[in-house]
Amino acid sequence: MSEMLLKARALCGGYRDFQALFSIDFDVAKGEAVALVGANGAGKSTLFKTLVGLLPVKSGTLTFNGRDIAAMPAHTLSRQGLALVPEGRRLFKGLTVEDNLRVALDHARTVEPGETVWTLERLYDLFPILAERRRQVVEKLSGGQQQMVAIGRALMAQPKLLLCDEISLGLAPKVIGEIYAMIPSIRATGTAIVIVEQDVSLAQRCADRIYCMLEGRITLTGASSDISREQITEAYFGVKHAVG
Amino acid sequence: MRWVDAIIQGTLLGGLYAQYAIGMSLMFGVMRIVNIAHGDLVVLLALIGISLAAVFGLGPGFLVLLLVPIGALVGWALQRFILNRLVGDDPLPSLIATFGISIALQNAMLAIWSADTRSLDAGALASKSFQIGEMYIGLLPILVFVTAVILTAGLSMVLKGTKFGRALRAAAADRDAATLSGIDTKSIYAKATAVAVGILGIAAVFQATRTTIAPADGGGQLIYAFEAVIIGGMGSIWGAFLGAMVLGIAQVIGSRIDPGWGVLAGHLVFLVVLAWRPQGIMSRK
Ligand SMILES: Nc1ncnc2c1ncn2[C@@H]1O[C@H](COP(=O)(O)OP(=O)(O)OP(=O)(O)O)[C@@H](O)[C@H]1O
Numbered sequence: 001m002s003e004m005l006l007k008a009r010a011l012c013g014g015y016r017d018f019q020a021l022f023s024i025d026f027d028v029a030k031g032e033a034v035a036l037v038g039a040n041g042a043g044k045s046t047l048f049k050t051l052v053g054l055l056p057v058k059s060g061t062l063t064f065n066g067r068d069i070a071a072m073p074a075h076t077l078s079r080q081g082l083a084l085v086p087e088g089r090r091l092f093k094g095l096t097v098e099d100n101l102r103v104a105l106d107h108a109r110t111v112e113p114g115e116t117v118w119t120l121e122r123l124y125d126l127f128p129i130l131a132e133r134r135r136q137v138v139e140k141l142s143g144g145q146q147q148m149v150a151i152g153r154a155l156m157a158q159p160k161l162l163l164c165d166e167i168s169l170g171l172a173p174k175v176i177g178e179i180y181a182m183i184p185s186i187r188a189t190g191t192a193i194v195i196v197e198q199d200v201s202l203a204q205r206c207a208d209r210i211y212c213m214l215e216g217r218i219t220l221t222g223a224s225s226d227i228s229r230e231q232i233t234e235a236y237f238g239v240k241h242a243v244g
Numbered sequence: 245m246r247w248v249d250a251i252i253q254g255t256l257l258g259g260l261y262a263q264y265a266i267g268m269s270l271m272f273g274v275m276r277i278v279n280i281a282h283g284d285l286v287v288l289l290a291l292i293g294i295s296l297a298a299v300f301g302l303g304p305g306f307l308v309l310l311l312v313p314i315g316a317l318v319g320w321a322l323q324r325f326i327l328n329r330l331v332g333d334d335p336l337p338s339l340i341a342t343f344g345i346s347i348a349l350q351n352a353m354l355a356i357w358s359a360d361t362r363s364l365d366a367g368a369l370a371s372k373s374f375q376i377g378e379m380y381i382g383l384l385p386i387l388v389f390v391t392a393v394i395l396t397a398g399l400s401m402v403l404k405g406t407k408f409g410r411a412l413r414a415a416a417a418d419r420d421a422a423t424l425s426g427i428d429t430k431s432i433y434a435k436a437t438a439v440a441v442g443i444l445g446i447a448a449v450f451q452a453t454r455t456t457i458a459p460a461d462g463g464g465q466l467i468y469a470f471e472a473v474i475i476g477g478m479g480s481i482w483g484a485f486l487g488a489m490v491l492g493i494a495q496v497i498g499s500r501i502d503p504g505w506g507v508l509a510g511h512l513v514f515l516v517v518l519a520w521r522p523q524g525i526m527s528r529k
Pocket residue numbers: 015016018020038039040041042043044045046047087
């Protein structure tokens with residue numbers, strides 16, 4: 001496998017008095033696409049929030065680009081190239097589409113020579129509807145368009161690794177298709193991507209590798225092409241569940 | 245003519261309230277902090293200014309140049325060392341903290357400057373006025389009002405069109421999401437409070453030339469700023485400006501009806517707005 005971008009070992013984390021992650025081993029290689037699946041409450045969002053520095057690492061190690069990031073604050077990590085499209089989009093309400101994007105652009109990672117730079121123009125090429133809507137406040141946009149802004153905002157930070165938490169939630173199938181269609185374009189720039197997705201077959205199609213989570217633990221991992229649906233279902237619900 | 249004059253005088257009085265209110269509105273809008281010590285900070289800066297003027301013989305213009313950076317530094321330190329530890333979804337901890345700071349400041353000022361009232365001599369500026377028809381309009385009130393307009397417009401432009409302003413609005417809208425976009429929210433908050441208290445450096449000079457100042461006067465200043473912010477809509481900069489105008493006009497009209505009613509009329513208008521439109525005149529909600 002090529003060089004590791006993100007590496008978590010025996011990672012534990014959670015909330016003030018509630019442990020939600022137990023000894024997580026999680027890797028993402030440069031430019032790789034990974035899917036993270038699991039039932040409601042498995043700890044997928046908690047893992048993402050811990051990786052980006054919004055929640056503290058309680059124990060274990062966490063490195064990004066070879067650097068120890070376990071104690072780094074989220075805003076520093078963003079400037080190192082770790083971006084999250086958060087659950088529920090979390091756009092800046094009251095700001096226009098373009099201002100939402102500019103905020104991230106203002107504080108983006110400094111790209112190295114030869115790297116692809118995400119500009120407003122490049123993003124508007126990817127999502128033309130956002131160019132039309134760029135002077136509107138984000139609340140006026142449809143759910144799908146808002147999700148495009150959320151993804152765009154994360155891209156403006158010039159990430160090396162993009163974490164997407166349920167970007168299809170609550171959207172119509174056609175819109176989901178439009179949004180997932182951008183994944184190859186993002187990967188083409190060399191950005192690695194991790195998606196959390198309820199639709200397991202969609203996740204399997206998009207990703208090189210899959211991690212399954214259950215009750216705060218990684219229960220299954222492997223190449224998307226090697227893992228069967230039955231294995232995933234088992235890892236998803238726990239061994240005790242009969243598969244119907 | 246009497247009422248036109250009252251409205252003009254009220255607007256000019258509102259100019260001073262606006263200078264307190266916009267900073268307060270900024271702090272509330274960005275950090276959900278209701279700064280109870282806002283009025284005491286005006287008094288502190290005014291007393292520092294009066295002492296500097298007495299020792300070095302400085303005029304009001306020079307004082308502004310000194311007090312704005314002093315205010316900004318005080319604001320930055322206040323946020324960096326105290327308030328940043330308390331900001332969050334719950335406005336109560338910062339409310340209690342600024343209440344404590346208010347009392348501590350009053351006691352410190354009393355110890356340093358004693359309870360005496362003081363003021364600044366603005367020289368010729370204080371007495372100059374224009375005659376328009378039958379009305380006389382003082383140069384100082386006009387200066388106060390124009391300054392308030394410039395400060396409000398300037399602050400609002402900074403919020404709309406600069407990197408700093410975008411970061412402030414983003415942090416106000418969603419703190420975690422702002423952090424995820426690379427914004428160091430604590431540093432942004434410290435800068436916001438520096439701006440809010442820096443503006444008070446200007447207000448302090450005007451306040452001290454207009455009237456007398458004593459260490460315990462902060463509460464009186466706070467209540468006007470607070471009412472202006474509520475009338476206009478919490479967190480809106482132009483709302484705070486408008487609220488200050490409404491409050492100033494209400495006070496002057498009240499005092500023309502009966503000399504004792506000025507302040508009361510202001511409070512009444514505040515209560516009416518609170519009952520009729522609790523989110524404030526300029527609020528989008
Ligand atoms: N803010 C919080 N405080 C305390 N516990 C929380 C908090 N947020 C989530 N949890 C708990 O942490 C566990 C993991 O939740 P998490 O949101 O990470 O799951 P998830 O896999 O993202 O689920 P979903 O598919 O519903 O988004 C759950 O038991 C949840 O109840």
